[in-house]
Amino acid sequence: MSSSILRTSRTKPVWSALARARFSSTAPKNTTLKERLAELIPVELENVKRVRAEHGKKAFGPVIVDQLYGGMRGLPALIWDGSVLDADEGIRFRGKTIPECQELLPKAPGGAEPLPEGLFWLLVTGEIPTQEQVTELSKDWAARSAIPEFVEEILDRCPPTLHPMSQFSLAVTALNHDSAFAKAYQDGVSKKEYWGPTFEDSMDLIAKLPNIAGRIYNNVFGKGKLAAIDPAKDYSHNLSTLLGFGDNTAFVELMRLYITIHSDHEGGNVSAHTGKLVGSALSDPFLAFAASLNGLAGPLHGLANQEVLLWLSKMQSKIGENASDEAVKEYVWATLKGGQVVPGYGHAVLRKTDPRYTAQREFALKHLPEDPLFKLVGQIYNIVPDILLEAGKAKNPWPNVDAHSGALLTHYGLTQMQFYTVLFGVSRAFGVTAQLIWDRALGAPLERPKSYSTAAIEKMFKDKS
Numbered sequence: 001m002s003s004s005i006l007r008t009s010r011t012k013p014v015w016s017a018l019a020r021a022r023f024s025s026t027a028p029k030n031t032t033l034k035e036r037l038a039e040l041i042p043v044e045l046e047n048v049k050r051v052r053a054e055h056g057k058k059a060f061g062p063v064i065v066d067q068l069y070g071g072m073r074g075l076p077a078l079i080w081d082g083s084v085l086d087a088d089e090g091i092r093f094r095g096k097t098i099p100e101c102q103e104l105l106p107k108a109p110g111g112a113e114p115l116p117e118g119l120f121w122l123l124v125t126g127e128i129p130t131q132e133q134v135t136e137l138s139k140d141w142a143a144r145s146a147i148p149e150f151v152e153e154i155l156d157r158c159p160p161t162l163h164p165m166s167q168f169s170l171a172v173t174a175l176n177h178d179s180a181f182a183k184a185y186q187d188g189v190s191k192k193e194y195w196g197p198t199f200e201d202s203m204d205l206i207a208k209l210p211n212i213a214g215r216i217y218n219n220v221f222g223k224g225k226l227a228a229i230d231p232a233k234d235y236s237h238n239l240s241t242l243l244g245f246g247d248n249t250a251f252v253e254l255m256r257l258y259i260t261i262h263s264d265h266e267g268g269n270v271s272a273h274t275g276k277l278v279g280s281a282l283s284d285p286f287l288a289f290a291a292s293l294n295g296l297a298g299p300l301h302g303l304a305n306q307e308v309l310l311w312l313s314k315m316q317s318k319i320g321e322n323a324s325d326e327a328v329k330e331y332v333w334a335t336l337k338g339g340q341v342v343p344g345y346g347h348a349v350l351r352k353t354d355p356r357y358t359a360q361r362e363f364a365l366k367h368l369p370e371d372p373l374f375k376l377v378g379q380i381y382n383i384v385p386d387i388l389l390e391a392g393k394a395k396n397p398w399p400n401v402d403a404h405s406g407a408l409l410t411h412y413g414l415t416q417m418q419f420y421t422v423l424f425g426v427s428r429a430f431g432v433t434a435q436l437i438w439d440r441a442l443g444a445p446l447e448r449p450k451s452y453s454t455a456a457i458e459k460m461f462k463d464k465s
């Protein structure tokens with residue numbers, strides 16, 4: 001932020017606010033999230049206009065043919081300020097590392113982990129909210145949490161054999177019935193006002209996810225009558241209660257950490273990018289996020305947390321519990337020789353251990369250091385990277401977030417691994433909706449990159465080699 005901008009007298013108060021936001025200072029008191037957004041949006045619109053005027057025609061680096069065939073790795077293609085991923089350091093949410101978020105974001109009374117309500121505020125504004133602002137968000141989400149009866153019926157009619165992620169996606173798609181954005185669009189809302197109903201839909205969507213997740217869990221895994229949302233409790237506490245774990249303080253803390261760290265992973269990952277892409281067609285946040293969920297449900301992305309537990313269970317039944325390092329090594333090699341990936345290891349961008357893995361490991365060291373599955377996860381950490389390096393294919397031999405989460409959930413009795421990605425999805429809604437709000441606020445256009453045929457590539461370089 002240049003000092004000349006800060007000195008401009010007419011805009012000074014607003015630019016100062018933005019400067020504060022960009023440096024992730026604390027939010028001004030006595031303002032709601034929506035009011036704060038309304039202040040920040042015109043400032044950011046000016047900022048983007050300035051950046052485009054100054055740099056809009058500059059080249060960003062070469063595009064090579066391998067990137068077209070190789071899943072666009074490293075292709076600079078998207079803008080998202082909410083979080084940025086460094087290959088070695090891992091994720092920062094609005095410039096804050098996970099340990100910094102753990103330190104700075106408001107906590108529940110007696111709690112040590114950050115409240116995801118605060119993380120959402122941070123993702124949306126770049127500011128650390130006050131305790132009161134976070135409490136207001138908890139209350140607002142509790143007030144919006146009921147799901148329409150017909151959505152309950154859709155879930156109740158799903159066969160328990162339908163994967164929980166498919167049920168989740170169905171329910172979220174159906175919420176589009178009451179979309180404020182879809183209605184406003186039909187009523188002829190001006191482009192400048194898109195962000196308002198997008199914000200309302202986003203808040204509704206996040207608020208309704210505990211009821212959807214709880215109903216799916218209850219229907220599929222038969223835990224009896226579904227509990228009700230308590231307006232005096234925070235989001236993670238309510239989610240835990242609906243899953244039947246609300247009385248377990250450590251589980252509630254785990255949910256606070258879990259939802260915070262799984263929320264966003266810059267803009268290019270499959271779920272975030274899918275939400276942005278679908279949203280760019282002005283599909284409302286429910287439709288856009290349902291598409292995100294369908295991407296998250298893939299085994300190379302969010303479903304990897306389920307796959308890790310499956311793989312560990314199969315390992316235990318094959319080589320027994322407390323197996324030797326040699327036996328574990330043999331099992332890992334057999335996985336690779338069978339043409340399968342080692343779930344929970346490797347990453348498209350990261351080149352070091354995922355700090356989300358480390359945060360979960362630290363939680364385990366504090367709350368469940370003697371857990372046998374946690375010990376196995378640790379044993380594997382000492383074995384797999386060397387094997388992946390020796391196998392010589394994976395660019396990143398280190399664990400990602402999914403290598404750890406299932407062991408923690410299992411410890412507390414949430415053993416139904418098919419459900420794990422639903423929890424990931426609840427969290428990912430925070431990042432996807434924050435991005436949708438800003439995309440509509442900044443007038444992000446329809447996404448439509450160019451595709452090429454192999455023949456066209458050949459022709460392009462025919463006389464140049």
Ligand SMILES: CC(=O)SCCNC(=O)CCNC(=O)[C@H](O)C(C)(C)COP(=O)(O)OP(=O)(O)OC[C@H]1O[C@@H](n2cnc3c(N)ncnc32)[C@H](O)[C@@H]1OP(=O)(O)O
Pocket residue numbers: 299300301302304336340341342343344345346347348349393394395396400401402
């Ligand atoms: C929340 C998340 O989405 S985190 C990721 C969750 N997914 C997993 O944990 C699944 C296991 N990991 C993987 O499949 C990969 O590492 C991915 C999908 C995450 C990243 O894929 P890429 O960016 O293509 O990885 P990379 O460039 O290192 O791949 C090169 C080769 O190594 C292989 N490789 C990468 N990771 C692994 C692994 N964990 N086990 C075995 N092989 C691997 C790839 O399959 C690829 O093989 P190929 O040349 O035969 O196609």
Ligand SMILES: O=C([O-])CC(=O)C(=O)O
Pocket residue numbers: 264265268269270271348349400401
């Ligand atoms: O960044 C990625 O590609 C995958 C990932 O870890 C996430 O989305 O959380």
